[in-house]
Amino acid sequence: MSNNILxxxxxxxxxxGIILILLSRKNPNIRDSVTILTASTLFIxxxxxxxxAINIPKGTSFVLINFFPGGSIQFSPEPLGLIFGxxxxxxxxxxxxxxxGYMRGKKEQNQTRFYSFFALAIAATMGVAYAGNLITLFIxxxxxxxxTYPLVTHHQTANAKKGGRTYLGxxxxxxxxxxxxxxxxxxxxxxxxxxxxxxxxxGKLSPFMTGLILLLFIFGxxxxxxxxFHRWLPxxxxxxxxxxxxxxxxxxxxxGVFSVLKVTxxxxxxxxxxxxxxxxxxMYIAAITIVVASIVALKQDNxxxxxxxSTVSQLxxxxxxxxxxxxxxxxxxxxxxxxxxxxxxxxFFCAGAIYVASGKTEISQIKGIGKVMPWTMAAFTxxxxxxxxLPPTGGFISKWYILLAAIQNEEFIILLVLIISTLLxxxxxxxxxxxxxxxxxxxxxxxxxxxxxxxxxxxxxxSLIFLLFLFPNPIYEIAKLIGT
Amino acid sequence: xxxxxxxxxxxxxxxxxxxxxxxxxxxxxxxVSQVVSILSxxxxxxxxxxxLQEGIISYALGGWLAPVGIxxxxxxxxxxxxxxxSGISSIVTLYSKKSVNFEIESEKIYLFYTGYLLMFSxxxxxxxxxxxxxxxxxxxxxxxxxxxMIAMGKDRRAVSAAFTYLVMGTVGATFFLIGVGLMYSMTGxxxxxxxxxxxxxxxxxxxxxxxxxxxxxxxxxxLALFPLxxxxxxxxxYAPSVVSAFLSATATKVAIYILIRFGYSVFGSDFVFxxxxxxxxxxxxxxxxxxxxxxxxxxxxxxxxxxxxxSLAQVGYIVLGISFNNINGLTAAIVHIFNHALSKxxxxxxxxxxxxxxxxxxxxDINGLGKKMPFTAFAIVISGLSLIxVPLTAGFISKWYLVLGAIxxxxxxxxxxxLLTSLLALVYVxxxxxxxxxxxxxxSPEVKEAPLSMVIPxxxxxxxxxxxxxxxxxxxxxxxxxxxxxxxxxx
Numbered sequence: 001m002s003n004n005i006l007x008x009x010x011x012x013x014x015x016x017g018i019i020l021i022l023l024s025r026k027n028p029n030i031r032d033s034v035t036i037l038t039a040s041t042l043f044i045x046x047x048x049x050x051x052x053a054i055n056i057p058k059g060t061s062f063v064l065i066n067f068f069p070g071g072s073i074q075f076s077p078e079p080l081g082l083i084f085g086x087x088x089x090x091x092x093x094x095x096x097x098x099x100x101g102y103m104r105g106k107k108e109q110n111q112t113r114f115y116s117f118f119a120l121a122i123a124a125t126m127g128v129a130y131a132g133n134l135i136t137l138f139i140x141x142x143x144x145x146x147x148t149y150p151l152v153t154h155h156q157t158a159n160a161k162k163g164g165r166t167y168l169g170x171x172x173x174x175x176x177x178x179x180x181x182x183x184x185x186x187x188x189x190x191x192x193x194x195x196x197x198x199x200x201x202x203g204k205l206s207p208f209m210t211g212l213i214l215l216l217f218i219f220g221x222x223x224x225x226x227x228x229f230h231r232w233l234p235x236x237x238x239x240x241x242x243x244x245x246x247x248x249x250x251x252x253x254x255x256g257v258f259s260v261l262k263v264t265x266x267x268x269x270x271x272x273x274x275x276x277x278x279x280x281x282x283m284y285i286a287a288i289t290i291v292v293a294s295i296v297a298l299k300q301d302n303x304x305x306x307x308x309x310s311t312v313s314q315l316x317x318x319x320x321x322x323x324x325x326x327x328x329x330x331x332x333x334x335x336x337x338x339x340x341x342x343x344x345x346x347x348f349f350c351a352g353a354i355y356v357a358s359g360k361t362e363i364s365q366i367k368g369i370g371k372v373m374p375w376t377m378a379a380f381t382x383x384x385x386x387x388x389x390l391p392p393t394g395g396f397i398s399k400w401y402i403l404l405a406a407i408q409n410e411e412f413i414i415l416l417v418l419i420i421s422t423l424l425x426x427x428x429x430x431x432x433x434x435x436x437x438x439x440x441x442x443x444x445x446x447x448x449x450x451x452x453x454x455x456x457x458x459x460x461x462x463s464l465i466f467l468l469f470l471f472p473n474p475i476y477e478i479a480k481l482i483g484t
Numbered sequence: 485x486x487x488x489x490x491x492x493x494x495x496x497x498x499x500x501x502x503x504x505x506x507x508x509x510x511x512x513x514x515x516v517s518q519v520v521s522i523l524s525x526x527x528x529x530x531x532x533x534x535x536l537q538e539g540i541i542s543y544a545l546g547g548w549l550a551p552v553g554i555x556x557x558x559x560x561x562x563x564x565x566x567x568x569x570s571g572i573s574s575i576v577t578l579y580s581k582k583s584v585n586f587e588i589e590s591e592k593i594y595l596f597y598t599g600y601l602l603m604f605s606x607x608x609x610x611x612x613x614x615x616x617x618x619x620x621x622x623x624x625x626x627x628x629x630x631x632x633m634i635a636m637g638k639d640r641r642a643v644s645a646a647f648t649y650l651v652m653g654t655v656g657a658t659f660f661l662i663g664v665g666l667m668y669s670m671t672g673x674x675x676x677x678x679x680x681x682x683x684x685x686x687x688x689x690x691x692x693x694x695x696x697x698x699x700x701x702x703x704x705x706x707l708a709l710f711p712l713x714x715x716x717x718x719x720x721x722y723a724p725s726v727v728s729a730f731l732s733a734t735a736t737k738v739a740i741y742i743l744i745r746f747g748y749s750v751f752g753s754d755f756v757f758x759x760x761x762x763x764x765x766x767x768x769x770x771x772x773x774x775x776x777x778x779x780x781x782x783x784x785x786x787x788x789x790x791x792x793x794x795s796l797a798q799v800g801y802i803v804l805g806i807s808f809n810n811i812n813g814l815t816a817a818i819v820h821i822f823n824h825a826l827s828k829x830x831x832x833x834x835x836x837x838x839x840x841x842x843x844x845x846x847x848x849d850i851n852g853l854g855k856k857m858p859f860t861a862f863a864i865v866i867s868g869l870s871l872i873x874v875p876l877t878a879g880f881i882s883k884w885y886l887v888l889g890a891i892x893x894x895x896x897x898x899x900x901x902x903l904l905t906s907l908l909a910l911v912y913v914x915x916x917x918x919x920x921x922x923x924x925x926x927x928s929p930e931v932k933e934a935p936l937s938m939v940i941p942x943x944x945x946x947x948x949x950x951x952x953x954x955x956x957x958x959x960x961x962x963x964x965x966x967x968x969x970x971x972x973x974x975x
Binding site for chain 2: 066068071173176177184187
């Protein structure tokens with residue numbers, strides 16, 4: 001099949017899934033199988049697209065609509081987008097399995113709406129991944145914000161609505177005010193917004209202006225969670241756990257850092273940014289975010305909130321790596337998209353598993369829970385190791401490249417930040433493991449392990465963590481092609 | 485025949501108006517206005533086609549050549565505006581029958597259509613004429629008839645709204661006339677093209693400065709720029725739905741066209757923008773209009789009133805584009821005249837549907853409208869998205885050019901404010917959407933959708949809102965050409 005057909009398929013498969021989900025709303029078993037089937041088909045389509053696109057050296061592009069000269073809806077698969085597309089669609093399968101266990105275990109209402117909007121959010125994610133220019137990226141970025149709103153407010157309680165309002169408010173405001181502004185600015189300078197290897201702004205702006213527009217992008221892409229526009233992420237934790245797991249550890253937040261990376265490589269150009277040093281300021285903002293968010297995470301008792309702040313901190317690793325701007329750093333940040341996705345989704349799955357099995361949400365409540373939920377807590381331990389960045393997990397690999405990039409550019413302050421944050425992440429994650437396995441509970445647990453569907457999903461995500469450590473080559477090879 | 489089209493453009497509705505009085509039949513009056521509107525629309529399309537192919541059309545009315553006689557002068561800009569006016573009129577009249585039957589007393593309906601046709605021809609005349617005094621004549625024709633039509637609204641407050649409009653409108657028209665008189669005394673001509681030639685010689689005189697001040701304030705009153713907007717909210721709120729839709733989509737837009745015409749073509753941008761801080765004054769007023777009126781819109785309980793304040797804000801966007809005095813700003817202004825006519829026209833038509841079915845256009849009365857009137861509610865959502873400027877709707881295109889214009893002008897903070905204000909639009913649109921879709925009203929009886937004869941015209945506008953958000957060669961393309969022509973940048 002040609003690339004264009006595969007591209008259209010990646011966008012339409014989730015949409016077709018929605019129709020099927022709605023049609024089978026009367027029978028939950030069929031409906032949930034449809035979700036898994038759609039996710040699997042999408043993943044396969046993405047694999048084929050990757051194989052096809054990697055072999056075409058120049059890349060292809062597919063224009064859907066032309067608004068005005070230089071402005072169009074356009075898709076072009078390139079290595080960075082392909083990696084993101086693969087991760088998001090692959091983990092959608094795992095999350096679908098997990099969702100079945102979770103949503104049924106919690107006897108949630110409105111499950112059909114839940115699965116429909118989930119598929120819609122994935123469709124928007126695919127659009128973000130394969131966007132061929134800034135306008136397309138912006139449109140699908142906004143679509144992703146809007147389609148996840150009903151998922152965040154799924155419980156429809158006052159609390160959920162409040163969280164949803166913060167979520168949508170921050171994401172929309174930052175994107176419309178800064179992101180769109182930056183896009184129009186770029187268009188007014190260059191007359192195009194197309195993603196071009198090497199960037200389109202090379203030599204067109206002074207270092208100061210380059211830095212200013214870069215900041216507009218980084219703050220405008222609120223999904224990347226760079227402080228001070230990170231508050232939507234903890235607010236979004238009112239959502240059911242599968243949403244937090246796939247969307248707020250993978251799809252939505254990664255759409256953010258992915259966009260930052262994409263803009264860095266294809267709008268500004270790595271060499272352009274490196275030679276004029278315009279990314280320095282943004283790099284330090286990301287560094288501050290890493291440290292501050294880790295410290296805030298230390299203070300949290302609610303597991304999901306702690307994980308949310310950990311995510312804010314980890315996202316800024318990716319932004320920071322992008323801002324170091326050399327080849328290694330781009331590879332490192334791409335690898336970190338993958339490794340953090342696997343690690344954090346595992347941790348969220350565990351938090352949800354604990355909640356489904358025991359109803360517990362706070363760290364202080366789960367003392368000794370390792371005895372009754374050994375598998376869940378083992379998975380939590382492995383996920384934590386990956387987030388901290390210890391072998392034998394995928395997190396070690398990506399952190400390695402980011403450290404390497406910092407050393408190459410002699411950014412020693414950044415090196416120090418990375419070391420401190422590693423210690424901090426150990427400090428907020430290890431107590432959970434310690435409490436679960438080594439402390440004794442006050443009351444007796446009257447439940448056993450989480451539902452089997454949840455454990456299967458955990459098994460898959462944990463294997464991915466190990467696989468990324470053992471065989472990082474496939475992703476590395478694709479990441480090496482970014483921007484060529 | 486073909487060469488007489490410019491005259492026919494105005495004359496046909498002008499003759500049809502008394503015809504309605506003579507026939508005294510509401511069915512026929514409605515039919516006449518429909519036929520006339522569609523005929524005018526076709527004429528305007530042919531004229532646009534001619535202008536695009538052959539350039540400016542100059543037509544001497546009654547065979548009297550300018551500057552003695554009245555000249556009708558068509559260029560890309562006003563032939564585009566003619567298409568907008570007559571196109572909107574076609575849709576509005578097709579829609580009008582049931583709505584007018586519901587909102588106007590039966591024995592007055594033929595008078596309603598008479599007034600409508602007069603207003604229609606007045607607006608067309610203002611647009612097409614190349615004679616400064618003639619503009620005043622047509623302003624009066626369209627204004628007087630619109631006062632009468634607003635007063636026909638069902639609510640008794642319509643009368644006082646019409647009276648306020650009458651006072652303000654008359655002041656505006658008089659100011660305009662004083663300005664034109666001063667110009668005449670200095671140059672000895674009323675023909676716009678002649679004026680443009682002769683004015684530079686007398687640029688430095690006090691009389692021309694005073695004339696400029698009178699004319700611009702007069703026009704700003706008609707187009708309702710903050711703080712000269714006080715007549716508009718009540719007029720739009722209490723006028724019959726058809727009138728609100730037509731006025732909001734065309735009347736202020738024609739006044740904006742006059743502003744562009746006098747600012748750029750008659751006085752010339754050298755005089756207007758180089759000698760005086762006009763750009764700064766217009767831009768600050770527009771920004772205040774956008775911010776204040778959007779915020780006021782958020783707190784309205786009557787949706788028509790909410791839309792009226794939103795219109796004021798949108799007028800601010802257009803005038804802001806004009807004040808930039810650059811190609812992107814002017815393109816934004818012209819394309820927004822078109823795009824806003826589509827979306828605001830659709831919203832007011834949708835309110836007419838709500839009024840006929842629910843009997844009220846208050847926010848508290850439309851709980852669960854998404855279930856009761858799915859088509860109307862969806863139309864409101866799509867047009868609302870265009871007001872906000874969401875991508876893939878027409879409104880996005882306008883916003884894009886407007887921000888570009890601000891960047892070109894070097895006013896970056898303004899660009900940020902502009903984008904921020906679209907969030908205000910988001911808030912007032914969301915208020916309506918939330919009530920329609922996220923609140924149910926179990927007590928109310930089952931209500932059905934509005935009649936098809938109203939929903940179909942509504943959806944023509946909605947479809948165009950989407951279409952012109954995706955394919956912009958007609959809207960933005962023409963606006964861009966018109967802007968280039970007005971600014972004197974020819975290829």
